[in-house]
Amino acid sequence: MKSTTVHLHSEFQIGKVDERIFGGFLEHLGRAVYQGVYDPENPQADEDGLREDLRQVLARLKMPVMRYPGGNFASGYHWQDGVGPREDRPMLRDLTWNSLEPNAFGTDEFIKLCRKLHWDPMLTVNLGTGSPEEARNWVEYCNCPSGTRYSDLRTANGSAEPYGVKLWCLGNEMDGEWQLGHIPAPQYAIRAQQAAKMMKDTDPSIELIVCGSSNITMPSYLEWDRVVLEYCGDAVDYLSAHRYAQPAGDDTEDFLAITNSIDRQIEELDTVCHFVQTRRRSNRRVSICMDEWNVWYKDMDGNGQGKFAPHLLEEVFNLEDTLVVAGFLNSFLRHADVVKMANLAQIVNVAAPVQTADQGILIQSIFYVLEMVSKRRNGVSLRTSVCGPTYTGKTNGTVTYIDATAILDCQRLSVFLINRSSAEPSEVVVSLADMCITAMENGELLTGPEAKAANSWDEPAIIKAVDMTEVAVSDGRARLKLPPLSFAAVTLRIE
Ligand code: AHR
Numbered sequence: 127m128k129s130t131t132v133h134l135h136s137e138f139q140i141g142k143v144d145e146r147i148f149g150g151f152l153e154h155l156g157r158a159v160y161q162g163v164y165d166p167e168n169p170q171a172d173e174d175g176l177r178e179d180l181r182q183v184l185a186r187l188k189m190p191v192m193r194y195p196g197g198n199f200a201s202g203y204h205w206q207d208g209v210g211p212r213e214d215r216p217m218l219r220d221l222t223w224n225s226l227e228p229n230a231f232g233t234d235e236f237i238k239l240c241r242k243l244h245w246d247p248m249l250t251v252n253l254g255t256g257s258p259e260e261a262r263n264w265v266e267y268c269n270c271p272s273g274t275r276y277s278d279l280r281t282a283n284g285s286a287e288p289y290g291v292k293l294w295c296l297g298n299e300m301d302g303e304w305q306l307g308h309i310p311a312p313q314y315a316i317r318a319q320q321a322a323k324m325m326k327d328t329d330p331s332i333e334l335i336v337c338g339s340s341n342i343t344m345p346s347y348l349e350w351d352r353v354v355l356e357y358c359g360d361a362v363d364y365l366s367a368h369r370y371a372q373p374a375g376d377d378t379e380d381f382l383a384i385t386n387s388i389d390r391q392i393e394e395l396d397t398v399c400h401f402v403q404t405r406r407r408s409n410r411r412v413s414i415c416m417d418e419w420n421v422w423y424k425d426m427d428g429n430g431q432g433k434f435a436p437h438l439l440e441e442v443f444n445l446e447d448t449l450v451v452a453g454f455l456n457s458f459l460r461h462a463d464v465v466k467m468a469n470l471a472q473i474v475n476v477a478a479p480v481q482t483a484d485q486g487i488l489i490q491s492i493f494y495v496l497e498m499v500s501k502r503r504n505g506v507s508l509r510t511s512v513c514g515p516t517y518t519g520k521t522n523g524t525v526t527y528i529d530a531t532a533i534l535d536c537q538r539l540s541v542f543l544i545n546r547s548s549a550e551p552s553e554v555v556v557s558l559a560d561m562c563i564t565a566m567e568n569g570e571l572l573t574g575p576e577a578k579a580a581n582s583w584d585e586p587a588i589i590k591a592v593d594m595t596e597v598a599v600s601d602g603r604a605r606l607k608l609p610p611l612s613f614a615a616v617t618l619r620i621e
Contacts, residue, residue, distance in 0.1 A: 127607075129553040130514025130528040132541065135560050136620075138509040141463035143533055147455075148500045149191030149248070149469040151418055152236075154199045155223050155476050156430070156438030162474035162482060163239055164231040174238050175231075179487050183480055184473065185243055187493070188500050191293065192245035193417055193469045194236050198222040200298045201254025201306040205264045208232020209283055222306060223438060225430030233268065234280075237289050246292060248335075248417075248469070251321060253297030253314070254307025258321035262328050265294065269329040293333050293467075295366060295417065296321055299340035301350045311350045315357035322361035335364040335415045335467075342369070342391050348398055355402040355412060364415035364467060367395055371450050372423035378446045378577040378611070380519035382546040385453040385529055387522055389460060392416075396464045413466035419454055420470055421447040421492070422477045441477040442582070445574040445589055445611055448491040452529075452544050452613040455499045459531040459542070462507035470496065483583065491574070491581055491589035498570050498591055498615040499542060505535030514552070528554055528608070538567065540617045545608035548577060552608050561620045562602030569594035569616035573609045 152158055166175035195203055199222050207216055208229045215229035233249075240247045249268070251261035266276040268289040277288070296318040299305050309317070314337065322334050336354055339347045351365060369391060373381035392414060399412045422441055430436035443451075458465045474480050479493035510530045518524045529544040545552050556563065571594040579588050597606045597616055604618050 127551055127553055128515050128527060128547065129555070130512060130526065131555040131557060132528070132530045132532070132543070133511040133513065134508050134532050134539070134556070134558045136508070136534055136558060137560065139534070140460065140507040140509055142506050143459060143462050143503055144466045145190045145503055146467040147458045147465055148187070148189055148496070148503060149193065149467060150187070150189040150245070150473040151193040151197070151469040151471045152195075152473055153197035153476065154195050154203070154220065154227060155197060155472070156440065157435050157475040157482070158472055158478070159231050160435040164235065165482070168484070174235065174242070176239060176242065177482070180474065180480065180482060181242065183487050183489065187479070187496055189243070189245055189473070191248050191467065191469065192240055192473070193248040193250060193295065196222070196250055196298055197418070198298060198305060200250040200252055203252050204256060204260065205233055205267070209234055209267070209279065219432070223428055223430045224432060225436055226432065226434040228434065234283055234285065247289070248293035248295065249291055250295040250298050253300060253317050253321060254305055258317060258324050261321045262324035265325045265328045265332065269332070292331065293335065294325060295335040296362070297337050299368065300337045301344055301346055302340045311346065311353035312357070315354045318354065319358035319361055322358060326361070333364070334362040335366045335417060336362040338365040338367050338395060340368050342387070348394060351395060351398045352402060355399065356406070359402050359406065359412055360408060360410055362412060365395060365399060365412050367391065367414055367416045368418040369416060370418070370420055370422040370471070371454070372421070373446075374521040377520060378548045379517060379546055380521055381446055382449055382453065382544070383519035383522035383525045384450060385457050386525055388454060388457040392457060392461045392464055396461070414464050415467040416458070416465060417467065417469040418471040419468055420477050421450050422471070439476045440481065442580050443490045443492045444578045444580040445491065446577040448495055448572065448589065449544055449546070449611060449613055451492040452495045452542070455495065456529050456531045456542055456544065459507045459533065488581065488583055488586055491572070494572050494589070494591040495613055498572065498613070502533060502540035502615055502617055505533040505538070505540070508532040508534050528552055537620055538617055539563065539620050540615065543608060543614045543616070545610060545612045547610050549610055551610055554606055554608055556604040556618070558602070558620060563599055563604045563618045563620050565599055565619040566597040566604065567617040567619055569597055569614060571612060571614045573612035577611060
């Protein structure tokens with residue numbers, strides 16, 4: 127059996143884990159909103175159309191932030207279509223997903239949903255077909271005390287109290303020719319700067335996320351980011367990055383080595399942030415916000431054929447996908463000083479941890495990984511030195527079979543371990559150089575029968591987290607055994 131030692135030191139800290147890296151993303155796309163979070167006809171729906179069974183499941187993920195209404199959808203969305211009396215809201219053709227959009231769910235409904243699930247709202251303004259002024263008006267609608275045109279409109283729509291929306295994205299994937307209103311970097315930078323100025327003039331307390339490169343294969347990757355940051359870096363707080371992981375072939379271990387490439391993407395973008403900061407002699411630190419991330423490569427058809435709530439992008443996640451999701455979280459923890467926010471794309475039905483049907487809710491396997499890490503997220507991320515066998519994947523280079531991260535929270539240490547080997551179990555020893563591990567507090571393990579195994583409506587519990595009891599603590603160290611293709615989250619007592 128392979129053996130790996132994870133060496134840690136309580137003073138070797140990367141940074142505090144920002145709980146915002148456990149955010150989510152909800153887009154008007156397919157069945158994410160309609161038949162997802164808003165389904166008033168469902169017998170379980172409350173007075174706001176939210177199914178009680180869905181509310182209970184989503185609440186378990188404790189997502190601190192929710193991005194809305196897109197995504198690509200945002201670039202054709204005019205927020206005023208989605209407020210006011212429902213009977214006056216227009217039925218529209220959404221060009222992005224070629225779907226029907228009745229606007230029954232809009233800003234006010236989204237804010238109510240956020241309140242119920244304790245999400246901080248994060249709104250994406252339309253910088254494709256919309257204007258900086260329209261974006262600024264939305265800030266007034268949401269955040270200003272009544273007494274002016276748009277804040278009075280909010281009051282008339284039922285909320286005298288401002289919503290206090292702190293997080294605003296300056297458009298979405300504006301580097302992509304698929305984006306409605308796509309423009310080259312210099313023009314986008316001007317538009318974003320104009321919007322940023324007017325939005326912050328309206329509410330100086332807001333935080334802004336500017337569009338970075340939509341993916342690492344864009345010809346303008348990094349150059350787009352440099353141009354945008356040089357022009358409007360002083361006006362924004364975060365650079366947006368997106369990443370959807372896809373395997374290069376049918377080689378599971380190669381796919382699981384994709385953490386190398388995710389790490390590299392984060393480091394490359396951070397390098398651009400530092401470069402621009404240094405060149406401008408600015409002290410301003412722009413952090414990375416990976417406001418769309420997930421595994422997504424099977425259900426790629428985004429054409430809704432002109433229908434309402436079509437089944438689009440309903441990705442079914444298997445075990446290897448689930449371990450890649452764990453790898454994303456490990457990458458974020460490894461860069462806790464750089465990645466200050468991240469949003470899983472998405473939360474329900476569309477490439478999501480949860481699917482809905484009239485008869486109930488299906489929990490996909492990625493849900494458990496998110497929950498396992500999220501419930502142990504308080505603390506600082508520690509540097510890990512992982513000493514153990516390695517392999518070299520065809521596309522993603524050399525990695526250790528065991529991927530490891532750790533969070534220190536006073537007398538508690540949580541470790542997150544992925545065994546990437548598809549064939550062999552591995553022994554893992556966890557050692558803190560300056561402290562003793564004294565006991566195991568709790569632990570969970572996720573694995574499955576084979577790499578392509580997935581939960582389904584017929585067999586909903588093929589992959590799930592189970593309690594992990596077999597962790598031996600002796601000589602101040604912890605020892606555990608990880609089956610092939612597995613993920614463990616273990617919390618230990620230390621002194
Ligand atoms: O999440 C689906 C789509 O993927 C989003 O709308 C877009 O931003 C990205 O390309």
